Amino acid sequence: MNENLQMILVNILPLLAIIVIGYFAMVRPQQKRNEKQNLLINGLKKGDRVVTIGGIHGTVKATDTQTVTLLVGRNQELTFDKQAIKDKRPS
Template sequence: MGQLGNILPLLLMFVVLYFFMIRPQQKRAKNEREFEGGLKVGDKIITKSGIHGKIVELSDSTLVIETMAGKLKMERSSISMELTATLSKKE
């Protein structure tokens, strides 16, 4: 009984840590991977640094976006938001 009383708080702390920190981070990472995989040529996007552009080329881990200043090659992970669906709903 004494051993269980010592281990129970440690187990409880691990369970709380898992549900409040580890699990939400895993969900966020999964959603980000799905978002990056769903990008396609022609999507209007915003990068994490705030650059607006349109995807003109895609490869495994990089993409080329066209901006008003020219074309930029970036990593897929640098894309923050996809605007094509949002813009088409407003019109």
């Protein structure tokens, strides 16, 4: 019986190692990126300079629960979903 248990462990251990390595190599980094993006989106306030995923640079004029209004160019306003904000630039 003890020999069978050892055989099962020897066969399962490499599979478990691959799963653990895969988690730390792929899943965890993505969770950290999502967490960072959520903090960025929830922390947007009037006057922040941002870049959208489409590459549009603008200044936050207003935000609500789902959208953000950006000032771009000369008094032009564009409204985006908050998820479209890629990065925040230094003021």
